[in-house]
Amino acid sequence: MPGSDGGRKRYAVVGTGARAEMFVRALVVDHRDSADLVAFADVNQARMDAHNRWLTHLGRPPVPTYRAADFAAMLDRERVDTVLVTTVDRTHDEYIVPALRSGRDVVTEKPMTVDAPRCRRILDAVADTGRQVSVAFNYRYNPLFAAVRRVLADGEIGEIGSVHFEWLLDVRHGADYFRRWHREKANSGGLLVHKAGHHFDLVNWWLNSAPTQVYADGRLFFYGESGRRHGYARDYDRVHASPAADGDPFALRLAGHPRLRELYLDAEHEDGYHRDRNVFAPGVTIEDDMAVLVRYASGATMTYHLTAYAPWEGYRVMFNGSRGRLELDVVESDFVSPAAAGALKGAALHGAEAAVESGSATLTLRPFWAPPRQIPVPGQSRTGHGGADARMTAVLFGGERDPLGRGATARDGALALLTGLAANRSMETGRPVRVADLLDVS
Numbered sequence: 001m002p003g004s005d006g007g008r009k010r011y012a013v014v015g016t017g018a019r020a021e022m023f024v025r026a027l028v029v030d031h032r033d034s035a036d037l038v039a040f041a042d043v044n045q046a047r048m049d050a051h052n053r054w055l056t057h058l059g060r061p062p063v064p065t066y067r068a069a070d071f072a073a074m075l076d077r078e079r080v081d082t083v084l085v086t087t088v089d090r091t092h093d094e095y096i097v098p099a100l101r102s103g104r105d106v107v108t109e110k111p112m113t114v115d116a117p118r119c120r121r122i123l124d125a126v127a128d129t130g131r132q133v134s135v136a137f138n139y140r141y142n143p144l145f146a147a148v149r150r151v152l153a154d155g156e157i158g159e160i161g162s163v164h165f166e167w168l169l170d171v172r173h174g175a176d177y178f179r180r181w182h183r184e185k186a187n188s189g190g191l192l193v194h195k196a197g198h199h200f201d202l203v204n205w206w207l208n209s210a211p212t213q214v215y216a217d218g219r220l221f222f223y224g225e226s227g228r229r230h231g232y233a234r235d236y237d238r239v240h241a242s243p244a245a246d247g248d249p250f251a252l253r254l255a256g257h258p259r260l261r262e263l264y265l266d267a268e269h270e271d272g273y274h275r276d277r278n279v280f281a282p283g284v285t286i287e288d289d290m291a292v293l294v295r296y297a298s299g300a301t302m303t304y305h306l307t308a309y310a311p312w313e314g315y316r317v318m319f320n321g322s323r324g325r326l327e328l329d330v331v332e333s334d335f336v337s338p339a340a341a342g343a344l345k346g347a348a349l350h351g352a353e354a355a356v357e358s359g360s361a362t363l364t365l366r367p368f369w370a371p372p373r374q375i376p377v378p379g380q381s382r383t384g385h386g387g388a389d390a391r392m393t394a395v396l397f398g399g400e401r402d403p404l405g406r407g408a409t410a411r412d413g414a415l416a417l418l419t420g421l422a423a424n425r426s427m428e429t430g431r432p433v434r435v436a437d438l439l440d441v442s
Helices: 020-030 045-057 068-077 089-101 116-129 143-153 196-207 226-230 258-265 388-398 410-429
Strands: 009-014 035-042 065-067 082-085 105-108 133-135 160-170 211-219 289-296 301-310 313-321 324-333 360-367
Touching: 009 020, 009 068, 020 035, 020 045, 020 388, 035 045, 035 068, 045 065, 045 258, 065 068, 068 089, 082 089, 089 105, 089 116, 116 410, 133 410, 143 196, 143 313, 143 324, 143 360, 160 196, 196 289, 196 301, 196 410, 211 410, 289 410
Parallel strands: 009 035, 009 082, 035 065, 082 105, 105 133, 160 301
Antiparallel strands: 160 313, 211 289, 289 301, 313 324, 324 360
16 A cells, blocks of 8 residues: 555654664665655653664664654654554553544554453454554564464364463563563553463464453462562662662663663653663562463364473474374573573564574474474574564565465454453453453454
8 A cells, every 4th residue: 555655655653662673673774665764752752862863873864753742743744654553562552543543554562452441442443444453463474383374274283172382481581571561460461461462363373263261370470579489589679770789690781781771771761661670579460470271262272371480481382183283392592591691582672683592493293193294494583583573574564465364453463462361350360251251352
């Protein structure tokens, strides 16, 4: 679809934290022949200024900046075609809905939002306006996950009876959710919404089905004040300028990361946001160890477990079918050294560079009555979520064809969200939860 100037599409980014950088680079470097970044909006001017300085380093001119309160005016003044939403999760709908109702399309980071009423507002705005919401479920674009979909769709293991899915976040990556705004469930929905939403979306996509009932149990076992019981807790609130943080392997030192210093430490005077909280400090309202049982409309079930304090990072997914079994085993990092524990996964910003630890990936088909065989998966990368970020932005911004149908709609975003919301409700009540009782998206 052409942009408002008859050709190139015009994009604005609202929310200029670290996650925005992947989208910004894609727009101004990878797809600059077909897309224009025309504005930033945020509650924090210092962060927008940092992004504009980065643009000049990339050889691109700075763009106009707008306070979040001027978001609507920005849309018209800059003739925006599509809005990229990378704000705090609980605020996504505050930008998605006005953008849709003013005639713009939206690309939003996952999760699409954090509760059922906000989700209903977004779905209603999509229905009323006919505009499009694309949810950035980049995992769909990983060649491993695409290979899984092809094997299942081709009927190699027959009808799928059950799925077992285990995801491990190591003590570097997992800890980072407990330093940031994500540590408060009101902001993020908890890890079953913010992180596992990726995984729930994958299963919906793999099975070509939707969740109908969810049971879950979980707790805050390792981080927060539990750290005192395990002998890890130290008495400080945030790392910067706190002598008690010296030598703590869980401490993130913003001053040692030039880009994080620009985006957060040098910007906190405007909004008071601290990116380097003590992961064992009081105030954590999310869980770090969660078990979920899901039933799908197809009749299949899934057992899922998320651990956010593992010694290594990776995942295992097993599909049991009427003709055999498919197994995916991935090691993203086989250990975390003490020196690396307080760093971020991969590079300073969301894995833009390869991690130094060893990794591996195997996809094994185990048919009945025949030896197992390995399925080769070409195109794997140690950058940008297995190369998925670049593939996703090529479809979103570069007009690349997508024969696998990996693009995620507002409905897809709602179904992934609802699995996590139903799991949260089940943890509160101790009972199974019907997804349709939270929000009917049929």
